[in-house]
Amino acid sequence: MSGWMQHLTIAPIVLPLAVSAFLLAFDERRRTLKRIMSLGTLAALIAIATLLLWQVTDGFGLSPASAPYVYLLGNWPAPFGIVLVADRLSALMLLLSSLLGFTALFYAMARWDRSGPRFHVLFLLLIAGINGAFLTGDIFNLFVFFEVLLAASYGLLLHGSGAERTSASLHYIAINIATSLLFLIGVAMIYAATGTLNMADLAERIPAVPPGDLPLLEGGAAILGTAFLVKSGIWPLSFWLSRTYTAAAPPVAALFAIMTKVGIYIVLRLSSLLFGATSGGAAGFADNWLIWAGFATMLFGTIGILSARTLTRVAGHYVLVSSGTLLAAIGIGGQALMAALLFYLVSSTLAVAALYLIIEPVTRNADEEDRIAGIAEPVFDDEYTGALEENEDEVGIVIPGTIAILGGGFIFCTLLLAGLPPLSGFIAKFAIIDALFRHAAITPTSWLLIALIICSGLATLIGLTRAGIDLLWTPAEDSPPRLSVIEVAPIGLLLATCLALMIYAGPVFLYMETAAGALGDPSAYIEAVRGTPPITKAAP
């Protein structure tokens, strides 16, 4: 790799950051410019992520031999400088975040980006932070990127203002600042025990940590892990999640769907590098905790889905269920299970994002119904359009049969989330259960996980079907909701991606298996980081 391709690894961070700073210079009235710039950036990010995926797999080849690509910032060699590492897992997550960002931003153009200032700037900043967290190769930069994405998420959560959002933000910000402090304590303890913060260097040094220092290291890792687990919404640290996501504007909530997965990604990465099979005294640390906390989260999410009164709450609790499933599966471990959980991660993230996007148009109709039934006959129809729709310049193409489209999309989402055949949600859950059965000994914990996966699927099905019948099936007297193409297209894109995941499940699974293989044996990652020499200037 040479020339500009070398710098491709840093592009997913620098590009949105630069465009975000650039857009800050423009007045809010230059909306078209902002939209084109930010949407173009996200389209470019999808292309970059695809290119990175192509690079780390040697042209979409599936040989596990291809090494991760390491970028030395400032050309300092690895343990001293800061590194960015793009391997299969990070490339996959980058593609997922870019795709989700693109669709959420596209959807936001229907009207959401007009309900407050600097939406595009914050949105791009959030993407930069997420991408940075996926690429970084040392723990302290992880903290910095987490702060970048959190700062942007505070702003996005407040987007649109209102008492409910502000009050939810207050809790969200307080919890996340406290979590960041835990993060720092964990980082400091790990540094005190090992003297390094580079993940690959840590992986090399941990087996040599004297037994006396092991409690310090494990304590630090536990505190650090708690910080990520709060972010991924583990029970009992998850009570903030449902309310926060409900308060957020739909495109923001859709993007937040990947923020819990950032926490999962880090847990996956660190447990593979720092506490894998080769880590001596610290190996397998906290696996049991992850399993049981994951089960509790799934149970809490399932009960939450059944008791939720609004669709956004159902979606919020589904995020918890999927986090719980992933964490419990990480705790149980094994390569086949890892591959299955990566597939589940991608599929469930896309499906939850699609659900968040579709909820708003679906319930928009219901709000009007309720109001008509509750108050009086409308004098003018105009009065009953939502408060945010008052912009007269909005050009919404009215599609006949919007209910059919919404209903179809909703059923699609339901099948995906509940894990019914034939969609990718089913394949993911089936693969997890299959992997559990292929373990040498099927323990009671495996049975419990299988039971919980099936029960949570059933609860999702019940919750969503109930809401679907109520909102879409029962005939409405009033006209169907106005639905613009801008809103339908991103939902369609997300669902089409899930459909593609189903059709190309074979190759996708091969990719996931090699990614899981690299997680199970991180020596290639460590060697790549330690072995990458600084670039020497060519002689003139």
Add this chain to the structure above:
Amino acid sequence: MEIVLALAIGALTASGLWLLLRPRTFQVVLGLSLLSYAVNLFILAAGRLRTDAPPIVGRDGPVDPSLYADPVPQALVLTAIVISFATTALLLVVLLASRGLTGTDHVDGEEGDQ
């Protein structure tokens, strides 16, 4: 010196935690600030305590690293200070917005049962 620093960190953490759990938003902000001071001192302590040892190595030739303090935690602390300062400022803005919108400085936006 160790015991003084440890006591300071402990006192800051304890009072920060107590304030964090109080019902008024301003108390929460103060609590988070105190906690972040405690964490900053803790990071500094993670690099081992030294007195009269500079963290920056001069340019003149090879040096004995044992005469110098560990520069990494100091760099981390600087970053952490900047970030916690910025997020605290943001939280203050949200606090004011919440006070304006809900008319109360209770963290839940409404007075709880007394």
